[in-house]
Amino acid sequence: MDAPNLNRLRYFTATVETGSFTRAAERLGVAKTVVSHQVARLEEELRVALLKRTTRKLHLTDAGRRFHERAMAILRDADDAFAEAAQGVETPTGTLTVTAPSDYGRAVVAPAMAAFLARFPAVRAEVTFDDAVLDLIDAEVDVAIRLGWLPDSGLQMRRLGSFRQLLVCTPDMARRAADALSPDALGAMPWIGNRLLRHPLDWTFSREGEERRCTGSPVVMADKTPATHACVLAGCGLAVLPDFVVAADLAAGRLVHLLPQWSLPDGGVHAVFPEARFRSARVRHFIDVLADIERRRSA
Known part of the structure; x- marks a missing residue:
């Protein structure tokens, strides 16, 4: 993207954030006519109305709302590129935003974040540990950690590792299941289903x-x-x-791995990113730290 178009994105996003050409001009230190003219040029080039103009306020059109989301992502990437070029491309700075499932977040991402921040003290982090699947652009997330088997979403991703699925119970419950020597013999035992899973009670062991x-x-x-x-x-x-949820319980004897000679399909651990040509150093280094933890965890 050339400089004039990048500047037009800045004029447009400033106008959206401030709600008027006048306040956008004050923020950017230019004349109001410059801002309004550049936003108009942007609409002409795109051949679509981005803003609804009234006597009191500017409102985004549907096309403008979608374009604003993309423009913000482009400007964040550009700002990161300039900042890191000035300080050295391998020096992470700024704020890293990460989302992960609650269980994996507590067990793996939190320790990875601690190691990452100790190594790169100029970075700050915002983390969300929740099982909801967020829109990465709308939520302004740098990287999402997603588990299992991912559909083709059009997002960029990197596989970091895998996790084992284990059939577990307390030692007392294991004694009740002692005569069940194969998976199909366990169907009559009391089970706990996890509604997050597509088929929480149907399992194929191999x-x-x-x-x-x-x-x-x-x-x-x-x-x-x-x-x-x-x-x-x-x-x-x-x-x-x-396995990352129950590892400490198995080591302490609080839980037992039933039928360890049988295995369930492994799940993948993936880092998922909004599409971008430039990936900031803070994201790249954090993913490297997490991938290293995954390698050691799975060894």
Whole structure:
């Protein structure tokens, strides 16, 4: 993008943020006529109205709202590029915004963030640990960590690693299941289902080319992974949980891995980004830190 078009994006976004050409001009230190003329030129080049003009206020059109989101992303990338070129391309600065599922966020992303911030003290972070899938551009997120099997969304992504899915329960519950030597024999046991999953009670186990299906009988249906985890620890029943959620419980003997000779499909760990030609140093270095943690965790 050439300099005039980049400047027009700045005039347009300043106008949207301030609500008028006059205040945008004051913010940018130019004449009001410059701002209004450049926004008009932008609309002419795009052949679409971006703003509705009234005597009192400017309002975005639907096309203007979509364009504003993209313009903000382009300007953030450009600002990052200039800032990092001035300080050295490998010196992360600014604010890193990250979203991740609540369970993975607490177990893996938080320690990764601590290691990253200790290494690059000029960076600040904003984190959201939530199971909702955010629109990265609308939420102004630098990187989202997403687990499992991703649909083709058109977003850019990098696979960081994988996690194992483990069938677990308390030691007391394991004694009740002691006679069940194969997955299909566990269907009558009390199960805890996680509604976040597409098929929370249907599982296919494999061993040396052999597959067995198991459909659990739920006594509890939980809304999220932390709730599922809590119910398993309380002894409500069996559940399938990611390895990073139950690793400490298995090591401490609070939970038992049932049928360890059988395996469930692994899930992927992915870093997902808004589409951009330029990826800021803070994002690249944070992903490298997280990928290194994933490699050591899975080793």
